[in-house]
Amino acid sequence: MPRGREPEGSTALTNAERQARFRARRLTLPSPGAAKSPRPARRSRSKRWNAALAKMIAVQAECAAWFEALPESLRDSTTAAALQELIDLDLDTIATVQPPPGYGRD
Numbered sequence: 001m002p003r004g005r006e007p008e009g010s011t012a013l014t015n016a017e018r019q020a021r022f023r024a025r026r027l028t029l030p031s032p033g034a035a036k037s038p039r040p041a042r043r044s045r046s047k048r049w050n051a052a053l054a055k056m057i058a059v060q061a062e063c064a065a066w067f068e069a070l071p072e073s074l075r076d077s078t079t080a081a082a083l084q085e086l087i088d089l090d091l092d093t094i095a096t097v098q099p100p101p102g103y104g105r106d
Helices: 015-028 045-069 078-088 091-096
Strands: none
Touching: 045 078, 045 091
């Protein structure tokens, strides 16, 4: 049957010495609860959908500004064609669609 650790000195520590060593070690070590990062809050499907739509609309506005800033010499390039396709996307019809609520969690 395994016994405990061997004493470090010539004699074993008393209960008071062992407790003092434990408390000193506990003060120097970081607490295990502080090392964990908090879990991000769960967002509902409709909130994630609306956030994605807002991001797509923002990107579409950036593409429109980029297209307007293009010089005339680049208006016939593939970049201008791709920007025009992104600008022509009808995000308003996509924004009218909302995902269905899910089992009372939304």
